[in-house]
Amino acid sequence: MDIQLNDIALFVEVAKRKNFSHAAEALNIPSATLSRRVTELERAVGMKLLNRTTRRIDLTEAGAIYFERCRHIVEEARIAHDQLQDMAAQPKGRLRISLPPSLASLFLPAIIRDFIAEYPEIECDFDLSVRPIDPISNPYDLVLRFGQQPDSSLISRQVVLMEHHLYAAPSYLARYGEPRTPADLSHHECLRPMVSDVYHFWMLHSGDRVERVQVVGRLASNNMGMLGRLAVRGLGIAPLLVYSAMERAIERSGLVRVLPDWNLTPVPLFALLPSRTLPAKTRAFLDFIKPRLKDQP
Structure with missing residues (x-):
């Protein structure tokens, strides 16, 4: 044959x-x-x-x-x-990456100049999306997604575990008061990530203590950047992931931490890959972003 x-x-x-x-x-x-x-x-x-x-x-x-x-x-x-x-060359070629808009809008501008300076022969195509990836027709070299992903033939690797805190605008807190305990959140307007469940619960952690609170709110979005912007307008309390670029944006916006002794459950960022063996260009990008995502204030 x-x-x-x-x-x-x-x-x-x-x-x-x-x-x-x-x-x-x-x-x-x-x-x-x-x-x-x-x-x-x-x-x-x-x-x-x-x-x-x-x-x-x-x-x-x-x-x-x-x-x-x-x-x-x-x-x-x-x-x-x-x-x-x-083996004998700088990582090079076109690197096709799909990642959530909320991560891209703040994180990419903060690091991409240094990345392309270090790897001048890599061309980056960015798709800003949170849609599920079809493993068979997947056109990307690297897919970044928050949270556990459905089982598929794609290889899943955790890039980083990101801190998850609550924030609100001073104007909101002046009008509705500041929650003193996790249970107080049930009486506030909570800006929620979009989920299919009718009821939405937040798990809060403080040392060994864990509290599960049912929260309500009229506004929800699948974009964390949008939740942050809604919070800046005084429309509620928002759960935001914490990394260096996000922390600086939060400081500039004037948002303040709510329940500072409590954290939401950390959220993993996963890399979804077509193979366990990484091309040099993909490995270079992952190695570059990982320490910068871990660089939390």
């Missing part, structure tokens, strides 16, 4: 995108050439791998099994090739 690894890699790209034109564009080869090479691969394996129509491409049962086995092989081969090149 005369099968070339390059042809398998071409099939994997088509299977990921379910579109010959998009795959050909990504691979920088003519669509007709790509279609012919995949057809030759099907002939070599003796089975049809793709169902083609004028509107879409779907994997056959055999194609789905072949894709699931081959995509990891192709990824490992690509990384092995990149690593050989990286």
Whole structure:
């Protein structure tokens, strides 16, 4: 059986995108050439791998099994090739990163100038999103997400465990009073991250003490930066993650810490990766941001 690894890699790209034109564009080869090479691969394996129509491409049962086995092989081969090149070179290439807008808006401007100065041959494409990532069609080299993530074939690594505190504007506290105990929060307007549950609970910790408080509030957002801006306007008490850039923004905004002896449950930041073996450019970015996220005041 005369099968070339390059042809398998071409099939994997088509299977990921379910579109010959998009795959050909990504691979920088003519669509007709790509279609012919995949057809030759099907002939070599003796089975049809793709169902083609004028509107879409779907994997056959055999194609789905072949894709699931081959995509990891192709990824490992690509990384092995990149690593050989990286042994004698500065990390380089296009790095595609998806991360939450609330992290990007404050953290990236604070560190990106130093990163591109240290790694001038890395180009960064940033997607600001919190949407779930499809592990099969994942177009990113690195995905950063807060909190535990659903099980998938992506490799999950904890980057840092971030402190989580409560803040409010002096104008809000002057109007409604300052909570003295965690239980007092149930009588305040709490700015909440968006969740599917009807009831929302905050877990607060002070040394060995833990209190679970049901909170209410008319405003919720999946963007922590937005929660902070709402708090600045005096609209409630906001839970905010604490790292150096966020702490400086909080100080400039005039927000003050609420219940300073209590902390919300820390929130992990995870890196979701297509493989356990990291290309040099991905490893360089993770190694660069990790100590800076840990650098909390």
